[in-house]
Each structure stands twice: as C-alpha cells, then as structure tokens.
Amino acid sequence: MRFFAAIAFMAATALTPALAARPIGFAEQAPAGGALVVALASEAELASRGESIDAATREAIARALRSAEFDYAPGSSMTLRGVGPWSQLVVVGTGAEPLDAAALQDIGGTAAAETSGNDGPVALLAKGLAPSTADAAVQLGVGASLGGYSFDRYRYADPAKKRAPGKVAPLTIVTADAGAAKARFEREGEPLAEAVAFVRDLISEPANAVYPESFVARTREAFAGVGGVEIEVLDVAAMERLGLGSILSVGKGSARPPRMMIVHYRGQGAPAAPIVLAGKGITFDSGGISLKPGNGMWEMKTDMSGAAAVVGTALSLAKAGAPVNVVAIAALAENMPGGSASRPGDVVKAGNGKTIEIINTDAEGRLVLADALSLAEARYDPAAIIDIATLTGSVVGALGAEYAGLLSRHDALADQLLAAGDATGEDVWRLPLHPSYAKDVKSDIADIKNSGTGAPGAGYGAHFIGFFVDPATPWAHLDIAGTAWNDAAEPTVPQGAAGYGVRLLDRFVRDFRPVPRGEGKGGY
DSSP states (O other): OHHHHHHHHHHHHHTSOOOOOOOEEEESSOOSSSEEEEEESSGGGHHHHTTTSOHHHHHHHHHHHHHTTOOOOTTOEEEEOSSTTOSEEEEEEOOSSOOOHHHHHHHHHHHHHHTTTOSSOEEEEOTTSSSSHHHHHHHHHHHHHHHTOOOOTTSOOOTTSOOOGGGGSOEEEEOTTHHHHHHHIIIIIHHHHHHHHHHHHHHHSOTTTOSHHHHHHHHHHHHTTOTTEEEEEEOHHHHHHHTOHHHHHHHTTSSSOOEEEEEEEEOTTOOSSOEEEEEEEEEEEOOTTSOOOSTTGGGGGGGGHHHHHHHHHHHHHHHHTOSOEEEEEEEEEEEOOOTTOOOTTOEEEOTTSOEEEOSOTTOOHHHHHHHHHHHHHHHHOOSEEEEEEOOOHHHHHHHTTTOEEEEESOHHHHHHHHHHHHHHSOOEEEOOOOTTHHHHTOOSSSSEESOOSSSOHHHHHHHHHHTTSOTTSOEEEEEOTTTSEESSOBTTBOSEEOOTTHHHHHHHHHHOOOOOOSOOSSOO
8 A cells, every 4th residue: 555655646746846946026125024135246335235224234244244254256155144134134245347147147046045044035136236237137036046946856745844935935136127127037037047947857857757758748838828839749650751760779779769859939020040959868878788887877867958958948938039930859769778779880871861880879869969950951941050968978078067068160150159158157168170080980881980989079979960960051069968967056056957058048049140151160
C-alpha cells in the first residue's frame, strides 16, 4: 500500500509547479514594514537614493556601513537588523561605474536572494540607479524574478505546514515612474523572466520526466494562447520520409523515440526572412555504445539545454509580441546504449544527403544538429542560423564557466552575438574556426566523420555542424557546455540550471541587423 501511495505522491508532485519567486510590483512609495533594499555606490549616495528614509535612520545606516568598512563593490551586500521600521534592511553595492541592464538585473537578483527568508513584503528603491528610472525599475524587476527562482518540485512538502503568507508577499520596485515601469515590465520584462524560468524547469527535471515526447508536451502547454505561433512536430515516420537519418541514428538505442520540434513565431511587422535558432536537445546522454563514465553521468539530463534555450527565446519574444520572425528548432533525442543503438563505424545520411561516419556515439549532439540545420536551410532560406548546444568538454577547459564559446565564419554575425552577450551578462568568447579542421574530420568512407583527433574539440564540433550549412549563409555556433549548469549561485542565476542563452538570444534577435550572404572564414 505504501508503495502505491509513493507512486501517487510522485505523480502528483511532478505536476506541481516549481516554487515561484515573489511577485514583482511597482509603487511610488515603499510598503510599510518587511524588508527594504537600498543600492549604493558610496555613503554619499545614501542621502539621495534613500531620501525616503528619515535622517536619524540614514545616519544609523551610515555608521553601520562605516563600522563594517563596507566597500560598495558590485555584488557586495550587507544586512542590518533593528534599524528603522523594517525587519531587515539590505545595502547592495553597485560600484562606481554606470549601471547597464546586466548590472541592474544583478542588483535585483541580489535583493531577491538576500530577502528570500523575510516573512513580509520587500521594497527595493530604484531612484538614481539609471538616467531613466522606469528603465532601471524594469531591469531590477527582471533581476529579482530571476534571482528569486528555485526548483523545489520534488522536495517533500508537509501538507500540515503551509508556507507563511509573508513569503509570497511582493517585491516592490519603488520608483517615481511606477505606472510606466509596470506597463513595460509586463510587456517585456515579465515574458523574459517567465521564459527563463520555463527553461530552468525543463533542465532541472530528471530524464524520466523530460524526454522528447514530454519536452514537446510541455512546450505546447507553455505556448497555449500565445498569438503568432505555429508548432510542428516531426515524429519518427515523418523524419524517415524526410531522410533525417542523422537524428534518427542517435535515438535508435532508446525506448523514447526522437522528435524534431519547430516553433515558428512571426510578430506583426516582422521581416520576411526568419532567424533560425537550433538547439541540441539530448534529454539524456549516456554516451550510447561509447558509454560515458558513471561518475557525474546524472548531469547529462542537462544535455538538452540548447533546445530549451531556443524554445525559451521564442516564448519570450512571442509573449512580448516582438516584431521579429524567429524559428526555434529543438532536435530532441535520448542517447542510450540499447540493442539497436548506432555503433562506432556506422555510416548515416543527413537530410541534405551528406553522409557521416560515426566514430564516437558520444559525439551525438552534432548529429542531431546536422539534421536540424539541413532542415532549416531547405525550408526557410533564413537570414541567419544560430545553433546552441552543450557540445564539448573542451570548451569548458578553454573558457571555464564564465563564457560560452562562439564560433562563426561571419564576423558581422559574431560581432552581434558578442554585443548581445555584453548587454545581457551572458558572455561569449570567440574561438577560431580554422580551415585546417576540415582535414581532421575527413572520413575515408563518408563525407565527414563526427569526431576528430587532437586538441581543438570545440573547433571540430563547430566545423562538423557548419558542414551542413551553406558557406554563404550567415551562421554561428554557441557551445554552452560550461555555462548551462551553475555549481554556485550568482545574483540572477541559481545553483543548478542556469537557463543560459535566453537573455542572450532574445537581445540578439531584437537587435539583429541583416548580414550579407557570402563565404566567410573557415572554408571546407
């Protein structure tokens, strides 16, 4: 009986939304009581940014900051108790440099994290943080939403112990432009934050909950009622008819069949030629016949982070009604070592007719992307193609967890992605895509092999994917193996699933400037 009760509990829990962050509000005055957050670059700013605080309380705060030798550096914070009418008062350092959107989001995220245990409302003072107080307030709200995220779906919750009402009290951004900030946040900021949370949920789920078919179902649910969106899903039979033998080869060893999902959003006034975002969606990667070591294999549930990111980007843009034309392709498969799994040495054919010799079945992400990009070129005549994938361990060795690797044949496209990374704090670093990589992945019996020999693993992977894109098509590859999962929490990124790529790609698509077609660097 207990066994069946446990199954029922897990089934019910799996359908329970992850614990939501505090709702974000906007007001011209701080609510009474609860917590107050003030962001400062120096003690001198306390008088202007904290003008709503009475003089005696401001002096008490200043004495405490001087006593603690608070340095006001970005990311620093200090909590005071028993000062003024608030149960908690938090000072967040901003540093002396002007605050861009990423820095403002970090302040909001720090405010949410530092007040997460407060049983009552939270107020964050926005005055003076940017030339436009409304702009600052929106970015603070986005950051607070992102920083307040947590994934608690599978933790046991005693039904007799309900969450204290104050823990779901809003975090209010206090600004003179409250109405304008609220309207803009609901139009742009909230869709972005919700999309990142959706992506984090997908990545955090175990692979017995998120697999190709359930990934599709959750995506359909997320887009329900959103205008301007078409969703098409190719099952095994449809992919066989289209000759997508590369992705099919990856899914052969699993009881969970692969899927190719296409989410097309076209807003009013959007350009005719879409931007294609293609994501690697390996919902679990055992390595297949080329089996991975068991230590750390649990983390391979995150190998669908690229697919989650492109779908999340489309969700953000569509909910915001952005005037863009974007196609998100999620190449979904589970890589398992079943009896029908592909073997090293097998040869498969991609959708554009090019053949692949499989050297290593653990180099499977590039196989599913080969078909995704072939399909994108054949169908959409895109203005640009960006693929994003947790592709290689070598990019982690090169860049650590601070940067995603960027490889492209087109400088004008790469520059736009670098700019989007700078603007959002989702940083990318460009790596070389040298023409010499071609000979290292040349197959003796097929057009190309899926694994090279030697050090530049990230370059080999990117070169392989680019082999399935016309050299004249503006194309870039993002390797997010080091940025998809956080080992330690940051202001807007929790420990665990980062949801990396949504903010970056959302900004990139909104700001995109057409890139002339033509062969760039890194020929074949």
